[in-house]
Amino acid sequence: MKPFLDSLRQNRLIASIVRHGWPNTRLNQALVITNNFFLHLHPVKIPRHALRFTYTFGLGGLAVLLFAVLTITGGLLMLYYVPSTEVAYDLMKDLRFTVPYGRLLRNLHRWAAHGMVIIVLLHLCRVFYTGAYKRPREFNWVVGFSLFVLTLGLAFTGYLLPWDQLAYWAINVGTEILQTAPLIGKWGRELLLGAEHIGQNALLRFYALHVFFLPLIMGLLMGIHVWRVRKDGGISMPESELTTIVLDLDDNEEDRPRPEAPLKTYDLVALPRGVPVITEREPENLVMTFPHLVFKEFTVAIAALALLLIISFVFDAPLEQLADPEKTPNPAKAPWYFLGLQEMLSWGPPIIGGVIVPTVVSLVLMALPYFDRSPRGVGEWCASQRWRAVVLFTAVLLFFTIITILGTLFRGPNWRFTVPW
Amino acid sequence: MSFQKVFILSSIALLAISVAWVVRELNPPWLRYQEAYHDWLRAAAPETTPASLQAQRFSGLQQVGVQALRRLDRCTTCHPGVADPRAKEAPPMFRFRPVHAQHPMEKFGCTLCHRGQGRATEVPEAHGEAPFWDEPLLRGVYLQAACGQCHREPLPTQAPLLEEGRQLFEVYGCRNCHRLDGRGRQVGPDLAGVGSKAPEDLMWGDDTGPRTLPIWLLRHFKDPRTFQPNSPMTDFRLNDAQATALTIYMLSLTKLEMPRALLPSRSRPAPQPEEGA
Known part of the structure; x- marks a missing residue:
């Protein structure tokens, strides 16, 4: 094995692609990270704390993985799909029955999409419960929340494309919720649908949003989100674990106390223009990103992919009858992630359930880091100093979870209470 | 469970499920019907079976498109012979029906009369007897x-x-x-x-x-x-x-x-x- 690998290493083609040696030395393990386009998002070394699976559950990485799965399967589905009310439904049938691996593509795309809504929401909850949105990560929370909204937008626009009864009526109900917004509601719905009712224009607009505009914005924001994680010193962690690196770039600031010079330097560090890198603490609790973190990430990705393929094998993506504007199902339901809103709409004036509650909750959530400015309780789950925030957030989360489950499973014809069994 | 164990188990699971997908894709359920038909054809009517068909076990996915009706019927994938006069004595699901001589398939397709779901290639979907298809097969006297x-x-x-x-x-x-x-x-x-x-x-x-x-x-x-x-x-x-x-x-x-x-x-x-x- 070893001679074979060595001969591989000496191959000029391979050496030109992989420009570092076998990663059994610290130098090469560092080069694995810095010389690889995908891995260079990581620092060469990370705090041991960041390795703890139960701190993040790999949720951010899973969201990226699902986005990649969705991009690849979505791109392949585009080879077959035509956003036309005449043929879209027939093409769903062809994907299911005759396109090679069409069933796999559509099932994977469908379940990965639902999965991504759930994973992104869980990631949001993780960041909340660990207080990770606090200084200096306030704005990244805003970016992250926007990514959550974009995920919902992508899921919603994709929902219409199969052009079956499920798609048609879910989008009908969903856009009717939008219409309850005062002043801009009706206008917004027409802008989205390109007409007063869902038809060819709406299908084309949803398609363009789904395959171009929203993924473009999403990709950009994802880049910013991950980049900022890195710029903000990696994932959040308790102050006790912090190894602060203070880069003092402003030479003119005389009255600022100069930190002492480091006792020890890193194995590998780039010094920007000779400015000293000062650490408050010795970096003993750092570990090499490769192999420690990379191995864990790889494992989670493999497990997630296996699970996704198994789910896709067992459960086919739903497809009901061809969309028929004349035949309203009873009850007509929005996609599940909006059923909490639909449930609230059924309680009383639409302005409350459709507009005030979602808007206020979204705005408060989005601006959360600017309300909750206490720097305490970062880096651990549900820190006791933050009990008020934790209780409040949990209450809101539980409320939305319960009404979503209520709307999804316990509402039958005429939105009457039913039991699903 | 350690990450090493998760890694090994997930890798095995990923490999297994990938193989399962490939096996499923390479073995659509209609293959065995075509195989049965070709076996029958070789045994029952060897003289009328063209040499090219002699060794052939499958004829692949079959479909009849009828532009005027905007229909695409794949029924003959599992039911070859229904419009082939050589198959007069074939088992019922492959058997030639005289009425098809007056109603050529290229003109009428299948589902126009029989109903069911023409694009589907699996039972019960093709027979229109699965959920979300409103035209089940007209069976028997119906x-x-x-x-x-x-x-x-x-x-x-x-x-x-x-x-x-x-x-x-x-x-x-x-x-x-x-x-x-x-x-x-x-x-x-x-x-x-x-x-x-x-x-x-x-x-x-x-x-x-x-x-x-x-x-x-x-x-x-x-x-x-x-x-x-x-x-x-x-x-x-x-x-x-x-x-x-x-x-x-x-x-x-x-x-x-x-x-x-x-x-x-x-x-x-x-x-x-x-x-x-």
Whole structure:
């Protein structure tokens, strides 16, 4: 094995692609990270704390993985799909029955999409419960929340494309919720649908949003989100674990106390223009990103992919009858992630359930880091100093979870209470 | 469980499920039907089987597209032979049917008469007997309903039950309450397109049994109050055969707009009377 690998290493083609040696030395393990386009998002070394699976559950990485799965399967589905009310439904049938691996593509795309809504929401909850949105990560929370909204937008626009009864009526109900917004509601719905009712224009607009505009914005924001994680010193962690690196770039600031010079330097560090890198603490609790973190990430990705393929094998993506504007199902339901809103709409004036509650909750959530400015309780789950925030957030989360489950499973014809069994 | 264990187990799972997907894709359920047909063909009619077919076990996915009907029927993938005169003696699911000689598949497809889901290549989806497909296969005597979609002339030998149903409709004076082809009173529902109704369009009451249009019609004819206890419809005390005949006639009254080119010359419809005439 070893001679074979060595001969591989000496191959000029391979050496030109992989420009570092076998990663059994610290130098090469560092080069694995810095010389690889995908891995260079990581620092060469990370705090041991960041390795703890139960701190993040790999949720951010899973969201990226699902986005990649969705991009690849979505791109392949585009080879077959035509956003036309005449043929879209027939093409769903062809994907299911005759396109090679069409069933796999559509099932994977469908379940990965639902999965991504759930994973992104869980990631949001993780960041909340660990207080990770606090200084200096306030704005990244805003970016992250926007990514959550974009995920919902992508899921919603994709929902219409199969052009079956499920798609048609879910989008009908969903856009009717939008219409309850005062002043801009009706206008917004027409802008989205390109007409007063869902038809060819709406299908084309949803398609363009789904395959171009929203993924473009999403990709950009994802880049910013991950980049900022890195710029903000990696994932959040308790102050006790912090190894602060203070880069003092402003030479003119005389009255600022100069930190002492480091006792020890890193194995590998780039010094920007000779400015000293000062650490408050010795970096003993750092570990090499490769192999420690990379191995864990790889494992989670493999497990997630296996699970996704198994789910896709067992459960086919739903497809009901061809969309028929004349035949309203009873009850007509929005996609599940909006059923909490639909449930609230059924309680009383639409302005409350459709507009005030979602808007206020979204705005408060989005601006959360600017309300909750206490720097305490970062880096651990549900820190006791933050009990008020934790209780409040949990209450809101539980409320939305319960009404979503209520709307999804316990509402039958005429939105009457039913039991699903 | 350590990450090493998770890594090994997930890798095995990923490999296994990938293999499962490939196996599934390479073995569509229709392969074994084609294999059975080719085996039969080689055994039963070796002299008529072209040399090219001798060694062949499969003919691949088959489909018949009918542009005028916007239909694509893949039924012959599992049912090869139904339009092949060599297969007169073949097992029922492959057997040649003489009626197909007068109704060439390239012109009519399959589902126009048989219903079911033409694009599907698996049972029960292809037979239209899976959820979310409103046109289940017309089985057995019910297939006679298909003839009535185009043939308005009497078909006493080809479709005796359809014919009986048409006669019962006139004999029992159904038009005293129901309108059909623009004639008849409108006490009960207009029967235009009744043969295209989906199960959701029908009143099922508290009934929890299987829901298809033929089942509803049959039980409704035998007892009009079986689904709607206060239905004003007259109970004609029909026997099973009569109820079946009427059901077949109703099933023939579809919403399909048949291209003129497909209609039999003898029964191209006369100009319809004006509404209210």
